[in-house]
Amino acid sequence: MTRQMILASTLDELRSARLLLDGKLGFVPTMGYLHEGHLSLARRARTECDSVAASIFVNPTQFGPNEDLSKYPRDLDRDLHLLEEVGVDLVWTPTPEIMYPPGFQTWVEVQEMTRSLEGAMRPGHFRGVTTVVAKLFNAVQPQKAYFGQKDAQQAAVIRQMVRDLNFPIEIIVCPTVREPDGLAMSSRNVYLDPDQRKAATVLFRALSAAKAEYEKGERDAEKLRGKMKEVIAREPLAQMQYVSCADYDTLQELDKVTGKTLLSMAVFIGKTRLIDNFVLEAPPVTS
Ligand code: PAF
Secondary structure, three states: OOOOOEEEOOHHHHHHHHHOOOOOEEEEEEOOOOOHHHHHHHHHHHHHOOEEEEEEOOOHHHOOOOOOOOOOOOOHHHHHHHHHHHOOOEEEOOOHHHHOOOOOOOOOOOOHHHOOHHHHHOOOHHHHHHHHHHHHHHHHOOOEEEEEHHHHHHHHHHHHHHHHOOOOOEEEEEOOOEOOOOOEOOHHHHHOOHHHHHHOOHHHHHHHHHHHHHHOOOOEHHHHHHHHHHHHHOOOOEEEEEEEEEEOOOOOEOOEOOOOEEEEEEEEEOOEEEEEEEEEOOOOOOO
């Protein structure tokens, strides 16, 4: 028998609905305007858990003052329909007043790991992410939570927060879902006009070029960063913000690639800021 998806908005509604969900609960936090990337997380949760909950909340505290909070795309009816099709049991759509009641002054902050990459470019971003995710975890009380590899640093920061604060939650990081031409799916892709949309494949092309060099034996991290920069520089509509070749666990920039490595970048296509990454698995040990 298929159960009807429950919609909760207030905390009381969420808590009453949570009591109805049996067994292991998988949770997919989102900011809505869902695409195949989000749905792949919900489908994975559906296969691994007894019940699945999702949240839709455009979290104001993770946007900087000059970022796209006010124009962030929203389509709640469509999102709910998509989540229902995947078989999600409960969707929570809290308001900003619920998440940040008047007088709010308690923040969750992961320190070292948020100083580089996205954290360096978007001051305060990860403080907003970890605070809202901690609050979502407290309210929803899942056993497993699902995040996309596309936001690689976010996933690493949340894993660190879960370890540091002893949340009894397993964090599952799922592969990036891509368009046929390689562009990583993102709610922000909707901002791109047709020419920018074509140019946006430059992130995938740059990452692929660096990975090809790695596969040919290149281990000098500066040369891999250089390869990515070279490809981005050839795309007239692209403006690089950073490229990185960093240790997968610590996110520290590398001189030499010896173990599991994260190639990542942020690139502006017009006014739209896109991020993407590839993971280079550790090379096999030869004796
Ligand atoms: O990845 C996102 O969509 C957001 O950062 C998250 C995890 C839902 C927190 O607002």
